Amino acid sequence: MxxxxxxxxxxxxxxxxxxxxxxxxxxxxxxxxxxxxxxxxxxxxxxxxxxxxxxxxxxxxxxxxxxxxxxxxxxxxxxxxxxxxxxxxxxxxxxxxxxxxxxxxxxxxxxxxxxxxxxxxxxxxxxxxxxxxxxxxxxxxxxxxxxxxxxxxxxxxxxxxxxxxxxxxLPPQKAMAAMRLMIPAISRDERVRLLAGMKENAPKEVFEAVMEHAARPTLCREDFSNLSRRLMLTQCVPVY
Ligand SMILES: [Fe+2]
Missing domain, CATH: 1.20.120.520 (nmb1532 protein domain like)
Structure with missing residues (x-):
């Protein structure tokens, strides 16, 4: 090709x-x-x-x-x-x-x-x-x-x-491993879209665990605060 x-x-x-x-x-x-x-x-x-x-x-x-x-x-x-x-x-x-x-x-x-x-x-x-x-x-x-x-x-x-x-x-451990690879690999806007969907549709403790154990350790401080701030503002995400 x-x-x-x-x-x-x-x-x-x-x-x-x-x-x-x-x-x-x-x-x-x-x-x-x-x-x-x-x-x-x-x-x-x-x-x-x-x-x-x-x-x-x-x-x-x-x-x-x-x-x-x-x-x-x-x-x-x-x-x-x-x-x-x-x-x-x-x-x-x-x-x-x-x-x-x-x-x-x-x-x-x-x-x-x-x-x-x-x-x-x-x-x-x-x-x-x-x-x-x-x-x-x-x-x-x-x-x-x-x-x-x-x-x-x-x-x-x-x-x-x-x-x-x-x-x-996916078993929870594998799902978390996937999030740890995915979150730092994508753009700020894509992170917000991915995690806003999770915030809206997944149990609260699952969303919080992903923020703590997948997003925080893999993002620089600026990217993590950008993500946290924008997710706080996110109210309504469509459920497909
Ligand atoms: Fe394939």
């Missing part, structure tokens, strides 16, 4: 709901930060325990993310447009293959003798960079071609219902 084609294939949202936007921003931010961290690591000298644990956790988050799409989004599309998700499904299968390869490589790095770690660390860094390059293209396709398809097949109420089904399927 050449660059002109890339740009031309980006549809305007025209006010429609983009269910991929926040979570994909979260994944891109976390993946880029992980790549930088891997690049800055002295694999032969550094204690690798927390790096490798965080990498495993991020891969597991990505794996759950594609499963949620397969359970809650793809079957709904297939009911109205048979075979429309075949390409995306193949890309997910390729992701799963890559998750397994990366897991194996992480285990090899962890168990290797220190004199082998520099070479293996380079291999892990390059393998991870190739994986996220593929994932960036995949997420691009979801936010362009597949969003256009979703907007054609479903109204915004139906798209919100699919997203609610995904959020409702």
């Amino acid at each position: 050449n660059h002109t084609h890339f740009v031309q294939s980006i549809p305007d949202t025209l006010g429609r709901y983009d269910m991929y936007a926040n979570i994909h921003k979260a994944l891109r931010k976390a993946q880029c930060e992980m790549l930088i961290r891997l690049g800055q690591t002295d694999f032969a000298r550094d204690d690798l325990a927390s790096l490798l644990e965080d990498l495993r956790e991020l891969l597991s988050f990505g794996s759950s993310h594609i499963s949620h799409e397969e359970v809650h989004i793809h079957p709904a599309i297939e009911l109205r447009a048979p075979a429309a998700t075949t390409d995306l499904q193949h890309q997910h299968d390729s992701h799963r293959h890559n998750f397994r390869l990366l897991e194996e490589l992480i285990n090899v790095v962890q168990e290797s003798a220190p004199e082998r770690r520099e070479a293996l660390g380079r291999r892990l860094y390059l393998a991870y960079s190739a994986f996220i390059a593929h994932d960036f293209e995949h997420m691009f396709e979801e936010e362009t071609l597949n969003n256009a398809r979703l907007w054609e097949l479903f109204d915004d109420g139906e798209l919100h219902a699919m997203e609610r089904a995904i959020v409702g399927s």
Whole structure:
């Protein structure tokens, strides 16, 4: 795909709901930060325990993310447009293959003798960079071609219902982990929209826990006070 084609294939949202936007921003931010961290690591000298644990956790988050799409989004599309998700499904299968390869490589790095770690660390860094390059293209396709398809097949109420089904399927710990990745990755306006919906529709203690444990620790002081101030002013949010 050449660059002109890339740009031309980006549809305007025209006010429609983009269910991929926040979570994909979260994944891109976390993946880029992980790549930088891997690049800055002295694999032969550094204690690798927390790096490798965080990498495993991020891969597991990505794996759950594609499963949620397969359970809650793809079957709904297939009911109205048979075979429309075949390409995306193949890309997910390729992701799963890559998750397994990366897991194996992480285990090899962890168990290797220190004199082998520099070479293996380079291999892990390059393998991870190739994986996220593929994932960036995949997420691009979801936010362009597949969003256009979703907007054609479903109204915004139906798209919100699919997203609610995904959020409702998450255990509280995973939901909080997703919020911790998402909140710092999105714009101030997007944070207000995301959290105003939660303030209006979720139990008070859930909203307060997200503010305390996901927003406060991940935002700079200015961004957190901007968010708190604007949420205080938010009175009425439509429930889809
Ligand atoms: Fe996907």
